[in-house]
Amino acid sequence: MLVVGNGGGEDAIHLFAATLWHEKSNMAYKGKITQWYQSQGYGYITLENSTQRIKFEFDALKNITSQPSKDAVVRFTLSQDRHGNHHATQIERLQSTPLSLFAALVFVTALGFALYQYQYPRVIGWGLGVINLASVVVATLDRRAYAKQQPLTSDPALIFISLFGGWIGLSVCTALFSLPSRSFFYRLLVALIIGVHFAALIWTVSERGLRDLNGLIAEISAWF
Template sequence: MRLQGKITRWDNEKGFGFISSQDDDSTVFVHISAFSHTARRPEAGDPVSYETDHDKNGKTRAENVRFFDQSAGSHLLSAPAVSFTLLFVGFLLVSVYFNRISWLVLIVYFAASFVTFFAYAWDKSAARRGKWRTTESNLHVLALAGGWPGALAAQRLLRHKSSKRNFLLVYWITVFLNVAAVGYLVWSGDAGFLNQLINTFWQNASRAVN
């Protein structure tokens, strides 16, 4: 019978930790070898399902451990999410081609995505080292400001913030708000002030460099 729980402690260097059962709060030992069919490294806080067995000393251990984002619940990070991102980038390119928005908007998105990806990477590194973390609210602000494609890339490639349902819910709300705002401006032809704002910033930045 498969049980459900959460990784409460994990030593990445030694490759073992403990899982807390959601049924009775008991803990069970788990080794990295119990995770099959995945290249992902476990982290404290990851929700998992597992089976139990006994070692040669009769102690209970977890076996056949699976992350929840290996199941159907990972659809938010699957092919449809990537396809949606590619469609949005294509929409921006077409909008730039027909002069509906400034080409600088593309630069803003790429720059914001780069910063957001770095913020995710920094937060994951800080979590492993027990250092000061980047708040989830700041990650959401970066996504709302145009960095959501970089956030999606970090969630898929770094496997960070990819299994917290509440976080993902807020994340996709920020994506919807960002895409809806840009779509409205392009459709209504009211993106002029946005183009002017970006052009002004670009000109000021060029003057500062020169």
């Protein structure tokens, strides 16, 4: 259901044109939940940079399990029923800056300092660069798949990438692309992986740790 706000006919025309474009390109809208009627099972979203309100049913909420705070920012798509009324579907709350993104920035900064100050093995930097380039490609493909409502890369595949340091690129792209949040199990495992990687970095910048790391790299190189 489309509710016209203070913008009048001009806003309605803009929304109609935007609707045609978004439905054609399978892209999503962005707005804020401004009204929420818990007992009646519906609410309204006000479109970004507009006064237009879109009605939604609670069963359209994907990652919102409790009443959100006022002006919670969400992303959604528009659907039209057989009566010609528009309503919001596939509604997801856009998360604030995730801790994994902060961890990625800190880790990259610390690694850069280690490469410069402690003569950290350059092969580690190159290896992480390659795996994170791959993770950016995966996230970009997921972004396109999500826009077309197609299946995304599985959690086990992303966890495998994260094990080798790909969580850095995945964290950045998830925040930049506003990709949907993953399962609790996935987030827990990635948090553990991040913790292990930080511990490994701290250990390997010590004198003994750096010596052991260089020895391990030499042994692996000998295999090839």
